[in-house]
Amino acid sequence: MRDVDVSFGGVHALQRFTISIEKGEIHGLIGPNGAGKTTAINTLCGVVQRQGGEIEVDGRIVNPRPRRLVEYGIGRTFQKPAIFTDLSALENVLVGAHAQSKAGLINGALSTPLALSEERDHTARAIDLLRAVGYDRDPNESAKRLAFGALRQIEVARTLMSEPRILLLDEPTAGLTGAEIARLAAMLRAVCDERGVTILLVEHNVPFVFGSCNTVTAMHEGSRIATGTPAQIRVNEAVVASYLGPHHGERAAPAPIEPEVGEVTRILEVRELTSGYGSTTIIRDASLHVGTGEIVALLGRNGAGKTTLLNTILGDPRPRGGDVVWNGRSIRGLSMDRIVAAGIGLVPQQRAIIARQSVDDNLQLATFGIRLSKRQYAERVEEMMTRFPRLAERRTSLGGSLSGGERQMLAIAKVLMRRPKLLLLDEPSIGLAPTIVDELAKIVATLRDEGLPVMIAEQNVTWVAPIARRAYLIDGGRIIEEGPPSVLAESEALAERYLGSIQA
Amino acid sequence: MNLLVGGIAIGAVYALVAIGLTLIFRATGVVNFAQGEMLMAGAYAYVLLTQSGAGPLVQILGPIALGAVIGLVFFFVTRILLRRAPEISIVIGTLAISILMQAAARLKFTDNPMRAVPWLFGDRDVSLGSGTTISINSVTVVVVTMIVFGALYWTFRRTTYGKAMRAVAEDPVRAAITGIPVNRMLALSWSLGGVVAALAGMLLAPITGVYPAMGAGVLFPAFIAAAMGGFESVFGALFGGIILGVVQTYAVVGVGGVARDGITFALLVAVLIWRPQGIFSTVTLRTH
Amino acid sequence: MTKSLPRFPCSPLVYGTLLGLAAIAFEFTLPPYPRFIFGQFAVLVIITLGVNLLLGVAGLLSLASPAFVGIGANLSTAIMLRAHVPILVSIPISVIAGWCIGWVLGTVSLRLAGFYLAMVTFGFLDVFLVILNEGGDYTGGGYGLIVPISTLPIIGNVTLDVVIAISAFTAGLMIVLVGQVQRSRIGRAWLAIKDEPIAAEIQGIDVPRMKTLAFAVSSALATLAGTYQALLLGVTNPSAYSLNVAVAHLTYVVVGGMTASVVGPVVGPFILFVMPETFRAIGQYREVFYGAILLLVLIVAPNGITGTISDLMTRGRARLGR
């Protein structure tokens, strides 16, 4: 791909993105959340239309359409495994051979020798592939109730069935356990060496990428920032900054705002929480607490389970094990709007504001169900306008027309309108310019000083460390470390968690 | 001249049913194939109340209340009972309810149409100068439709509940995060759809008489009117309904009574193929 | 819940003929009236196989099935009346016509999804009924055509019992053939399109062509059934192709279970057509019975009878740790 541009309504997903993948190598593509990795794959497959640049496969300039990918020998998997639930595992894989077989309607109906022979050797090949990817269950079992790992194996086997020359993997390790990840790495190596398939691996789990790729490309905000061997990328300044936050380490942290707070009373407590979506478990026995008047940071790389943890606290998905205690009372199982009414405010990653209504309307909707007199309501709106001056100018414009920073401000303002007793922020710094991130830090700090406890789930450590009083580190759905943020931020352990250990 | 008014009057009824369809679809994502039967229930309630000599106010508010209740029943069936079912099963569910309602009405009232007296003004006619007269009912239909549209427009633009329903229609998850009780809003959308259907029933009753299959006849044109609004914009449904009513009336003159359905179908295919998201709606079609 | 292609000792044609002959044998055990009901049941099985293929396998909701039954009935009868040809000629012509019209209607389905498609097919049926009523003596005006007595080479003239035998035989054969198709490469492609269209496209499945193929096959089956229905009833009156009939077809599929198994399209019509026919007490309450059982199945067993049975079996098997 050379100088490819892709933008969705003003947001530039890819900017002059260039990447070249050599034959027979495993090429890793990494970058923080929102860097445009998935968009790159979708553009390569023609699922997303590109606005510029060209794509070359085996020396031929092509304009890929999803249906003709098989002709170019390209196969891909999806972030959420796209499994045909009405079919069995074996049949899912057989669909992979659709393009190669010719048995049409009549042959199929009469099971003519052609159809039977095709079926026989495809089935044989499919069963070999299933074994190769480590699928050990009964191939004829319906794919409806299988675990995440098994679905991933079936999808990879199906993609390999059409004997692609190039295999695109979109975050294959998402939702897999440690053992499954190891088996996946071995399998990728085998596929690449024995079958000579070139692999493009898009993945958040950076240690996994470094462990199994020949070359790695790192991208940030839609463009390529570095390409090289895993070792080079691991120490590359720009890459580390893109993950841990600009000028990590020697940045002069603003004076640590360390309020002298007496004994902290616990306002929110999460005890051995287990939760997930469908058949997969993402959060495993996580325990943490937030006290009055403190900022708590929840650090962890993308895909570690931060967002799922916050959503579980809000009640969607329902927690499966453990408990969520709010002011000493369990709120497990309550509906989301009841939990919001109880005083927990969440500013989600995206999907925070109502795009087709004005800023004023968004604020009005935020007070739904709260008895407010006209005067009280006007007071609160004024308060938000003084706290977020940028919003004051854009009061009547539609939510959808606001910039990234303004949207974040509106989202926080909406939560504050309800006078929450706890504020949860889910990776608020994504897509914000550094100056705005600093502004955000000041706002959160003043909120904390006014007595509002805040928990910030964030991958970008630098702006959170100085203002947070305590921090948790989450990886693979488990809380693995707790302690003062400054200690955590500096420690190699964190970088290692993010980028994997530096090979010799 | 009275051709035009006649067309607008029947168009207004199509518009009312189309508005009901749009209200329900955009909030709940369900196309209500039983909207015609809701209309029929409102019409029967109206006729029975007028025959039982209830006061004029009760004659009007009774069917509206029934419409609201029926809307809630539909909410309960589609949102609670059919929670796990795929979208196609919910559509078939509304078809099932429409069979049930029609069959029940047929058992109780048989197919002989019952006579309904137009609202408040009885059977009088209004002369429009140049000797042509139109029934007072046609005027009432158009006026009531405009009032309903105005009221809905105002609620969705001004009141918090209206904005909340629009927020749920745009994205239930964002609405929930903002603190809006999504299920209560969906129930409100369903019962509002029921009320509009009951109103349409009361207005259609004097024109066609009240019989079990009266709703089904109006459903197909109402689909087209709602499709013109992309099942998103209430204004689109209103305008679509009126256009359809007028075009059909003139088509009948031009080509003859029976071609009406052919034309209606041609219009539908044209709208769906050319602008699936509807002529008036600004939003791209909600992907199924 | 489908199995991989079973190893056949011989071609499914043999299995199909065997099942067809068994159906004929069963027919002659019945006294006259239940035999007539059995004939209608066989016709309904063929229609439901087609509608299930479209809705249960390819995931396309269409209300146009009665229109194709009507096309089959009227076209074959009109050909027999006009060109004085026996059914061996008129039925194939009608089925080919049904296939082509189905293909054209299928191309419309490419741009539409979900209930929009249901609305357009609803319109198609409406227009078909208008054509039928206005067809003058081509379609016998409002009454439809009277089906002439046709002859077959060996068997002689086609009495009611012969028609029932043919319908039963075809139903048996179709159960096997459609079952085979639904388990073959084409069937898997349809199911793939129904679950994950984008992923299916990336595997190289030509989604538009598959959708139109599903429409064509489903329409051809309905048209074939239509020709039999005309011979069975002796008349092609438009009241047999109304919207209520379309809803009834959907009910058979939903109650039978919208899965790729062929047991559903047999169980559905049996419960909803044969059983009410046998105990006549329902009489007045037939329509209410239809609506109620459809709603009940949707709520209690969303994936119909066969779907629920196969679920129970898989869950059972999983618990046994087989």
Added chain:
Amino acid sequence: MRGYRFFASIALAALIASLTYVPARAAGAQGVSAKAILVGVQVSLTGPASTVGQGFKAGTQMAVDEINAHGGINGRHIDVVYEDDAGTAEGGISAVRRLMDQDKVFAIFGGGTSTSTASVIPLIQQSKFLYYDSLASDPRVLQNYSPYVFSGMTVVRADVAAYAAKVLGQTFKAHTVGFLSSDEAFCTTVLPFMIPRLADQGIRVVLQEKFKSGDTDFTAQASAIKSANPDAMYLCGLPADGGRLLPQLKRAGITSKLLGDTVFGDTVVPKLAGSAADGFYALWINSEQFMGEKTGPMGDWKTRFAKAFPNPPPNTPNSFSLAGYADFYVFAEGLRRAGPDPTQDKMIDGLEHVRNWTAGKDAYFTWAVPVGLPRTFRNGDHKGNRECVLIVVRNGDYSRVENFGT
């Protein structure tokens, strides 16, 4: 393979069962036993035509009970079995096959709609089974003559057309006539018969407008009529269409005289159209007097009906109850003439000797209320009734037009 085990088991059961099948022998004339005769009635109890069926069944049952109360016929009690045809074609055929093959009735007394009756005629002719149709006026019932098919109360389309032409010409003295008819089959079949009859009287047809049954808006048709301004209009459609049509025609200021088809002769039209129906003429074939009248035989009949059915089905008694009552007596007369051990052929012969016969005015069924119009059957002509009665709406309901030269 699970799917096939299911079907293999069915096939096996079928093969075994087929060996044990012995066809049952029919004993004597079907449906006749020592003390009773079983008569089958095809009627539309469900579907859109349920009012027709329910009314017809009530009238028929009333006649049956009266006959049995007076000792039945030739010493035999009359048993009746009703089979619902839901007003559809396949429903009709299923009902008739059930009556013939399962219920094994002696003969069929038909009360279906035009659709469900016309579609069974080919089957009746093939099976050579006596079928007495009371209501359906479709021409194909008697088109190709069969000795087994009789048509009672209903007047065939050709005779209705002739009668209507006479009314338009002689009573209305119209010179120009317009037609406004629905797409229903019984309307489209009456016009071709009427046009030549009108031409004989030098009447020009200036307008032929159509509408779809169930339409709600007739402004287009009304304006066409207004511009053509014929002396008289002939209207045809379902009763509900009439109720919706008349107010719109009156409002459009149409002054031509309006004559409705026999189907418009139904209380629904004046009830639905309200004051707009005043002065509207229609044809009535169900009985001597119109249903609305309180005096004379109609009055007695209605009181008897009320006694027989304390809480009747909704909208009954109606014109179809009259038809059921009157025609069943004619059917019973045929049975009586068939003698002590009746066969279908004897009954056919008996019916073909019925001349100008009305129950209650004859020697045997003296207790019957003479409401029906006289019936006449001949070999080769099974049209029982040719007479129509002209009725007009006066203050809210139809009444008979007395001094009208037939």
